[in-house]
Amino acid sequence: MATSVRIKGLLKEFGSFTAVDRIDLEIKAGQFFTLLGPSGCGKTTTLRMIAGLERPTGGEIYVGDRLVSAPNRGVFVPPEQRRMGMVFQSYAIWPHMTVFENVAFPLRELRLPKATVHERTLATLELVGLADFASRPAPLLSGGQQQRVALARALAPSPEVLLLDEPLSNLDARLREQMRFEIRSTQARLGITTIFVTHDQLEAMTLSDEVAVMHSGRVEQIGPPRHVYEQPATRYVMDFLGQVNHLSARIRVIDGVSHAEVRGAGTIRLGSTEGLAEGDEVVLGFRSESVNLAPGGGDLVGTITAATYIGGYMEYVVEVGGAGLHVRAPADSNLPIGSSTGLRMTIDGIRTWGGSTPAAPPQAPIS
Amino acid sequence: MTAGDVATPALEPQPSWLMRLRWSIGLPQVLLVLLAAFVGFLVLYPMVMLLIGSVTPPFSSPDRSLTLDGYRVALTDEAARRAIVTTVWLSLVRALLAVGLAVALAWAIVRTDLPGRGILHTLMLANFFIPLLPQILAWTFLLSPRTGSINVWLRDVLGIEGRSGPLNIFSYEGIIFVSVLNWAPFLYMIIAPAFRAVDASLEEAARMAGATGMRTIRRISLPLLWPAVIGAFGLAVVRMAESFETELLLGVPANIYVFSTQIYRYIGQDQIPQYGPAIALSTLFVLITSAAILLQRRVLRGRSFVTVSGKDYRARPAYLGRWKYPILALIGVYFLLAMVLPTVFLALGSVQRSMANLRFDAFTLEHWSLAGSEALIGPLKNTLLVGVVAATIGIILLTFVSYVVVRTKYRLRHALDVFTWVPYMVPSFVLGVGFLWAALRGIKFPIVLYGSLLLIAIVFIVRVMPLGSRLMNGTMIQLSRELEEGARIAGATWTSTFRRVVLPLLSPAIGIGWLIFMAVIIRDLSSIVLLFGRDSQMLSVVFFSYWRTGSLEGAAVVGLIMTLLGLVMATGVFLLQRFGRGGIEQTV
Numbered sequence: 001m002a003t004s005v006r007i008k009g010l011l012k013e014f015g016s017f018t019a020v021d022r023i024d025l026e027i028k029a030g031q032f033f034t035l036l037g038p039s040g041c042g043k044t045t046t047l048r049m050i051a052g053l054e055r056p057t058g059g060e061i062y063v064g065d066r067l068v069s070a071p072n073r074g075v076f077v078p079p080e081q082r083r084m085g086m087v088f089q090s091y092a093i094w095p096h097m098t099v100f101e102n103v104a105f106p107l108r109e110l111r112l113p114k115a116t117v118h119e120r121t122l123a124t125l126e127l128v129g130l131a132d133f134a135s136r137p138a139p140l141l142s143g144g145q146q147q148r149v150a151l152a153r154a155l156a157p158s159p160e161v162l163l164l165d166e167p168l169s170n171l172d173a174r175l176r177e178q179m180r181f182e183i184r185s186t187q188a189r190l191g192i193t194t195i196f197v198t199h200d201q202l203e204a205m206t207l208s209d210e211v212a213v214m215h216s217g218r219v220e221q222i223g224p225p226r227h228v229y230e231q232p233a234t235r236y237v238m239d240f241l242g243q244v245n246h247l248s249a250r251i252r253v254i255d256g257v258s259h260a261e262v263r264g265a266g267t268i269r270l271g272s273t274e275g276l277a278e279g280d281e282v283v284l285g286f287r288s289e290s291v292n293l294a295p296g297g298g299d300l301v302g303t304i305t306a307a308t309y310i311g312g313y314m315e316y317v318v319e320v321g322g323a324g325l326h327v328r329a330p331a332d333s334n335l336p337i338g339s340s341t342g343l344r345m346t347i348d349g350i351r352t353w354g355g356s357t358p359a360a361p362p363q364a365p366i367s
Numbered sequence: 368m369t370a371g372d373v374a375t376p377a378l379e380p381q382p383s384w385l386m387r388l389r390w391s392i393g394l395p396q397v398l399l400v401l402l403a404a405f406v407g408f409l410v411l412y413p414m415v416m417l418l419i420g421s422v423t424p425p426f427s428s429p430d431r432s433l434t435l436d437g438y439r440v441a442l443t444d445e446a447a448r449r450a451i452v453t454t455v456w457l458s459l460v461r462a463l464l465a466v467g468l469a470v471a472l473a474w475a476i477v478r479t480d481l482p483g484r485g486i487l488h489t490l491m492l493a494n495f496f497i498p499l500l501p502q503i504l505a506w507t508f509l510l511s512p513r514t515g516s517i518n519v520w521l522r523d524v525l526g527i528e529g530r531s532g533p534l535n536i537f538s539y540e541g542i543i544f545v546s547v548l549n550w551a552p553f554l555y556m557i558i559a560p561a562f563r564a565v566d567a568s569l570e571e572a573a574r575m576a577g578a579t580g581m582r583t584i585r586r587i588s589l590p591l592l593w594p595a596v597i598g599a600f601g602l603a604v605v606r607m608a609e610s611f612e613t614e615l616l617l618g619v620p621a622n623i624y625v626f627s628t629q630i631y632r633y634i635g636q637d638q639i640p641q642y643g644p645a646i647a648l649s650t651l652f653v654l655i656t657s658a659a660i661l662l663q664r665r666v667l668r669g670r671s672f673v674t675v676s677g678k679d680y681r682a683r684p685a686y687l688g689r690w691k692y693p694i695l696a697l698i699g700v701y702f703l704l705a706m707v708l709p710t711v712f713l714a715l716g717s718v719q720r721s722m723a724n725l726r727f728d729a730f731t732l733e734h735w736s737l738a739g740s741e742a743l744i745g746p747l748k749n750t751l752l753v754g755v756v757a758a759t760i761g762i763i764l765l766t767f768v769s770y771v772v773v774r775t776k777y778r779l780r781h782a783l784d785v786f787t788w789v790p791y792m793v794p795s796f797v798l799g800v801g802f803l804w805a806a807l808r809g810i811k812f813p814i815v816l817y818g819s820l821l822l823i824a825i826v827f828i829v830r831v832m833p834l835g836s837r838l839m840n841g842t843m844i845q846l847s848r849e850l851e852e853g854a855r856i857a858g859a860t861w862t863s864t865f866r867r868v869v870l871p872l873l874s875p876a877i878g879i880g881w882l883i884f885m886a887v888i889i890r891d892l893s894s895i896v897l898l899f900g901r902d903s904q905m906l907s908v909v910f911f912s913y914w915r916t917g918s919l920e921g922a923a924v925v926g927l928i929m930t931l932l933g934l935v936m937a938t939g940v941f942l943l944q945r946f947g948r949g950g951i952e953q954t955v
Contacts, residue, residue, distance in 0.1 A: 053571050055686065079574040092572035096590045105586075106576035153576060163575075 052079035085154030290349025298342030413801030437643030498890035501926025505709030561595030601663030609794030791833035818900020
């Protein structure tokens, strides 16, 4: 049965260090929700507090309508009573048990009849494609198999919430892709509320219904992956979600329309004037897909300093106003190093940071 | 070479079989054979002499043919048989209790959120280095039936009539009590790393799977730690069985004899030394301990579950909640009993006219005048000299042996590995018997070995070998082979790689090993009690002489000096652990 998870003002301090700084999250029933951020941003601590493995310093956690943690009110439900399943980064497969015993463990803790334990264990192993491995001792499993046992063990007791702590980070690239797909399809089939922790933006993009980008114990932005990617609320979010080009520029307001003037390279018409004023020093941020080579034309002029073939397309480094921009172009484009080229910008893809007034809040999700 | 190869002439001549042979018996091989021969001789010679001694007729016997009389006497002697039985049950009981205590301590200090865990761990380390002999003395001072301070106080408080009791340190209970207290730190040092190495997420996974804290301990933690605990138990049984000092000081006055003290009774206390039964009993002793060790290895084979897992591994402590302070208080009681109380009372006793009559209004430094006298300066010098020489030679030998065993593919490495393990199966008191017989009846060397400092140093080099090889092998395995290969690729020769890469990386472990050797040499009585001479007295021997002649205050002074030296070594280890890589606790 899918359940929502609500977090209010969650706080965790280790001595004078604040690992999680009063965050609020609202995870809807059946959602695949991802906590994304670099190591040390507090995402794993947040997950562990939801699990009950870490005691919060403040704030409240609700699972459905049940309050499971509220230090101010003396509420702390121990992990074994929270009806959650968890897959650990190290998988934490008990080495002194067989595959079957590992998966049956949570069912036996529920004091289910023997026959039921047997039946449900095998059914869950079937679900992850390990039915043939039931009697194998756990230490004799490969990384991918351990991962599946961990998933089966977490799912066997039909928990209300599934917690995944970087479950893919110990797998090699090919297996990671396959497991990513399997986790997503299993989750979709069972419709279980899932909270996933990762530092890999690709995993976050491809798996999630919603992503919360965390930084220094705070949530920088929450939204569907596409929204977070295309409408980053902060420069940090934009940088974290993929390669970003940065350009320093000065704002010029011409006929009521703001333009960004890049010294020695040209001017880009930004359209909106919101949050920007004449003379502001700003940083423009945009991804390589928002800039195209336009030899002999475009908004900016630069010099090609490097060209690399990256399978399917070319990546050029174009020096513009002292900064090196990464620009993609078709594989058959053949511009010599040292030549000068024009660049055409896709204005929707440009974010400006550092204006004199706060930037506008991100708009509603793009459908 | 065929004609087709002419276009690409070989730059180097193909080595002939003769050249290849010369290459394969170069300098390294010669040195290796010498090393193996030296280590093998040191270890095996006393063992062989022990075997020969066990079938040699007594000096007085006119018949020089080999005899099994020694075995016959030893096996039919009611006292020897009783000693064997006592050894077995006493070892099992003490090992069980000591391992239980060590497990509890390791769990509390390593796996929980107890306040001050770091300090407690350091205190365990210090405790491990405190010599046993003075602690035993302190407990007799506290718990001897008539004059023991605790007994006097208890009689007073409880209003007990009579002049003795209620407690008596000279008893089975007393031996068990002191042994358990003093062996716990050693076992802690073995168990704690295993506790630390268990991935905490294995336990957390059980909580997430619906198991309570207690069930998690029962179904996950204990089964995972079982091999480490069984290993420690096996070790404890063997070490308790060979233990000598506690049994000598506390058992013999109560007419309690164990294996080692029974052998000592045959040789050391009777008018005429009965070498036959003593040596026969020694060989039986080796046989039994070897069997126990082999059995233990068999039980444990392939059953080590302790795995250090992936990248983000970090032990997360168990939450103690309201149990925090009660548990801390219990650990406080342990340290009070194991370190503070005995050491303080030893110090108090050393400034009393008579330890048996403790008075807080009359102190005297008369016994401390001993500290500056020739009676103590000589043995102190001997102890430090033997310590420095044996520890230094021992650690150098073991560094090379360990390098060969862990890092090379020479076939001789197996032999070297076995050599360093043999003394482990030989109780240190029996090792002393072997060297005694070797010195008395073995090969005649140009210098007299019996009673010399040289012999004592040799005994200690052999004595520390198993411990040292465990320490150095453990560290050597952790050194990535690529570090060495990187140096070779960078153009360094083998010697300069060893000198500039391997040695610096090993140096903390070498330092720690040296300090542990020193501590063993300072505290040990069992392996040299049969070997010392007039000019080769060690501190432990002087301590024992004072004890035997009833000069307990003198023994207290010597014991305090031994304790102080032990703590100096502990401080050194602490500093090396804090500021160097690697550590005693992974390896002891």
